[in-house]
Amino acid sequence: SLKGELEKENIKLFIEVANKDKINLYLLILYIKHDFERLQAVLKNHHFNFIVLPKSDSTVKDKLLDINYKALILDDQIQDIKSKIIELSKERFKLMVIYDYLANVARRRDTDKILTKQQFTFSLCGWIRHKDITLLEKRSSGKLNDVAIFISDPRPDEDIPTALENAPIIRPFEVVTNLYGQPIRSGLDPTGFLAPFFAISFGFCILDAGYGLILFLISLFFLKKRQISEHAKNFFRFFKYLGVATIIAGLVTGNFFGDLIRRMPESLAAIKNIQRTLTLFNPIENSLMFLGFTLMIGFAQIWTGVFIRFMRHLGRDRFAAFILDLPTLLVQTSLLILVLIFFKFLPVEMLKYTIVSLSLSALMVIFYQIKANRQLSLKIFWSIFGIYSIITGNFLADTLSFSRIFALGLTGSLLGMAINQIVPIVPSILEGILGGVFGVFKIKVYIPVFINMFIIAVVFIISHIVNLGICTLGAYVHTSRLQYLEFFTKFFESGGRPFRSFRKENKYTFWLKDGQEMEV
Missing domain, CATH: 3.30.70 (Alpha-Beta Plaits)
Incomplete structure (x- = not known):
């Protein structure tokens, strides 16, 4: 070495x-x-x-002294900058207004580049939503003496920006679609289809009415504030709906801050009776039922995605719809019926219809592969693989991905129960630790009851807030993942360019009229 x-x-x-x-x-x-x-x-x-x-006449000691000297100068400069920041912070509001003003001036100058100017006139070409045409004509005629507006349909080869249009209750869920990408010109906006599935999946990932109530109240608090933009309002509306879904999921499973209600004394029997009435099943005691329920959610969403693809192909290419998508739908439905027959939810007489459906689906797949491939070996291989992929891919793999809802919901519930079990004994643990420390000096430690209650309350609140944060983050990430990888891949065609209105875009400020944000 x-x-x-x-x-x-x-x-x-x-x-x-x-x-x-x-x-x-x-x-x-x-x-x-x-x-x-x-x-x-x-x-x-x-x-x-x-x-x-490189050679140097300076010694190491000289270099260190020089570095230390420069460090002192930098420290002084940092302090000067901090002092200036503190001084300027007094004018923070004015700076925010000036920032938005100058940013819009720069944006307006950039827009001037696309204007076609003549000696007496100018022209501007752009995209507009169909519903805004009347408004454009009205505002233009009111502010300009002479104006001519020409509306034309887009050409097939033009790159058209896409704008999502949904009902007010669905609009907050556009954040999920926008994070994935805009639909192409001929595509389909998936927001309306994903909204109910996202809310249900999110609610059962957290599975606690108390946590849902906190999410709902926090969102409601910020929505009541006037000093937030429309984008922020949509964000809090999104979590308001998710909070409602979580409350419902918690009520039907009997979870309110874990098993807090079940731990209440019999003097509060009325509350416990209400809980028992609303509870449909306990996810801890009936974990298999909960798992089956989450898989049913998954099956319903996957089936919906394939059905949407089938309907879209039906309008474009009926052969592809009946040969590629219909077998998948038939196999999924048939396998579900087989599972229900196995668990005796359906009569055995349904089995013969299921066998016919599966056989018909297999024949469709084989027919397509025979027509698509020339070599006999490829025809056999792709026929077997096609049937295999429908069963293991669309039915098993994609549906089983939804078992993460079961895992997250069960974990959150167990953590909530653990918190409720540990919190009451925290004062005793603390008293034991202090007793051990001060016992060396023969000092007996006793914590008064009111301090015990205070400790219990603080630990209870902090623990459940931490659990709420973990559960909310996990629920959002995994529910989004289910939409993007399991649902969108069935029919959604992304890659579109988002539509951006020619308007002022403010980062820190916005205009209010009668308590509502104005488009300016």
């Missing part, structure tokens, strides 16, 4: 590893000048590349 050879040559030096990566090791070596030739010979045997540092 290098170290052994250096010791053998009796070369006095100092080595420090300056840096390293997967291939190289960077060494800083200090040595006595007359040992250089012997050191060089040893290092060359180990493929060492020398980097010659």
Whole structure:
């Protein structure tokens, strides 16, 4: 080794590893000048590349003093900048207004570049939503003496921006679609289809009416504030609906801050009776039922996605719809019926219809593969693989992905129960720890009842807030993942360009009229 050879040559030096990566090791070596030739010979045997540092008249001590001096100057500059920031923060509101004003001036100047100017007139070409044509004509005629507006239908080859239009109750869920991408010109807006599934999946991921109530109240609080933009309002409307879905999921499973209601004394029997009346099943005691329920949600959403694709193909290419999509729908429905027959939810007489449906689906797949492939081996292989992929892909794999709802809901419920079980004994644990510490000095520690109650309340609130944060983050991430990977892949065609109105876009400020944000 290098170290052994250096010791053998009796070369006095100092080595420090300056840096390293997967291939190289960077060494800083200090040595006595007359040992250089012997050191060089040893290092060359180990493929060492020398980097010659520039000569300097300064000593290391001088360099350190210079660095420290520059550091002091930088500290002074940082303090000056902080002082200026503190001074300018007094004018924060004015700076925010000025920022928005100048940003819009710059945006207007950029827009001037697309204007076609003549000696007496100018023209502007752009896109407009069909519903805004009347408004454009009205505002233009009111502000301009002479104006002519020409409306034409887009050409088939034009790159048209897309604007999502949904009912007010669906509009907040557009945030999910926008994060994935805009639909193409001939595509379909999936927001209306995903909204109920997203709300249900999110609610059962958290599975606690207390947590849902907190989400609902926080969203309601911010929606009542006037000083928020329309984008922020849509965000809080989104979580308001998710809060309602979580409340419903918690009520039907009997969860309110874990098992808090079940732990209440019999003097509050009225509340406990209401809970029992609303509870349809306990996810802890009936975990298999809960798992089956989440898989049914998954099956319903996957089936909906394939059905949407079938209907879209039906309008474009009926052959593709009946040969590619219909077998998938028939296989999914038939396999569901088989499962229901197995668990005795349906009579055995349904089995013959299921076999006919599966056989017809298999024949459709085989017919398509025979027509699409020339070689006999490929016809056989792709026929088998086509049937296999329908069963394992669309029915099993995609549906089983929804078991994450079961896992998240069960985990959140168990954590809530654990918090409720641990919180009452926290004062005793604390008293025991303090007793052990002060027992050395023969001092008996006793915590008064009111302090115990305060500790219990604080630990209870903090613990459930942390659990709420973890559950909410997990529910949002995994529910979004189910939409993007399991649902959108069935029919959604993204890649469109978002429609942006020619209007003022403010980051910090907005205009209000009668308590409502104005479009300016």
